[in-house]
Amino acid sequence: MKKLPKQLISLKVNGYEYEVAVRPNRTLLEVLREDLRLTGTKEGCDDGACGTCTVLLEGVPIRSCLCLAVEAKGKEVTTIEGLAEGDQLHPIQQAFVDHGAIQCGYCTPGMIMTTVGLLLKNPQPSEKEILIGLEDNLCRCGAHNRIVKAVQTAATEMKGGKLS
């Protein structure tokens, strides 16, 4: 089958501007992991249902496995790699570590990115609002209780829920 030409697109990821040559059939997830070597974002179901591929696009959580890279060109993307500042973990990451909310770690990047989006919109969520906010991030290990506690701690730590 005839391969169609690549497009040169600019992706702003975690504050850096990258230029990548991609065919339209590459998803944002593939380009982040394979072209930009940002492997923190994971591929789970590849279907939009598990949440582990969640990144922020212009500050709101989206499923990177369902987003064509060309659809995200010129837009701000934030991945799990964009949260820490040098050695200083983001309060949400720190809270996950402190509460032991990371078992196998596979759901974790998606959980944390969805939490970033949640706290941006609702800086002091109730337990119920956290459960609803994270309802589409699946965790097979069963770390749910500790994840909720970590989000509660992070919400308290972060004043106003802003990305630091």
Add this chain to the structure above:
Amino acid sequence: MRLPNFEYCEPATLEEVLSLLEENKGDTRVLAGGTDLIPLMKYGLDVPSTIVSLKNVTALKGILQQDKEVFIGAMTSLAELWSSAIIKDNFPALHQAVEAVAAPPIWNVATLGGNICQNSRCLYYNQSKAWRLEKPPCLKAGGNICHAVPKGKQCFSVYSGDLAPALIALRSSVAVKKKNQSRTTPLQEIFSGHGLAPFTLAKDELVTGVILPLPGRGVGSRYVKMRVRSAVDYPLLSAAASLTLGGRRRIEKAVLVLGAVGPTPIVVETDQLFVGSTIDLVNHDALSKILRQGTQMVDNLALPGSYRRRMLPVVAQKAIQGALKSIAKRENR
């Protein structure tokens, strides 16, 4: 799963979109949020040669209240719909239907038009190529066998959208355009009733928006979704009810629409049952009888058709009672 190759266009205006649809009739798909199309492409179920991105077409976005109508552009995201006070205050069933769709990260990209025009679904169809290679292709996948119903000669795939039943109950019309032509039609008219091709829309037609009449006094609505988990899943069964109460609490008008009961939402004939009576007099057995008409529930979703049929009157009653409560809520505001 890798996506197949395709030509990608990113037109700036609606006119360009319609021209592209006309030129590439049949083998072109528009891309809105992609939450239905991209998985279908990954599974090898839909392999268009051209994709037309709607991301730059701002004319398709927005919620506009004008006179006694509200117009919602097809590219309005579910997140925008959910946050809209116009929708929440006037059309509770639509607000509840949006809330019932998947989860907030999906709402951020999913659109009104995309949710309405999603393809019908079946346990045996919406599977990867590798899974489906274990069996001969089904009717919807281009074969000549139905795996859900042995010896079945028609496709029983289920229309699983949440918004359409609520919109139909709210008496919505849909605006459809193709090059040099526009039309407006009641929303239920775009459904064909056939699982193989669930829509009556032509290949070069585009849904551009939905028009809802603003409700007067004494009107309430509700959308109820039954699913395995309390979040995320597609419906096993759903019902949307809109009721208008007149003097002495008698029902003047009633619309009851069922979702996930077959290849199309079903508008239930409720006039004989409801109109003129008060809600307490609705006969449960009579309701159960008329609910079955037109529905085709087989074992092609997560739970059996027999269970979903038994739950029909329960879900319908919840929608009716919920619509009543919303009338009181609206009047107390």
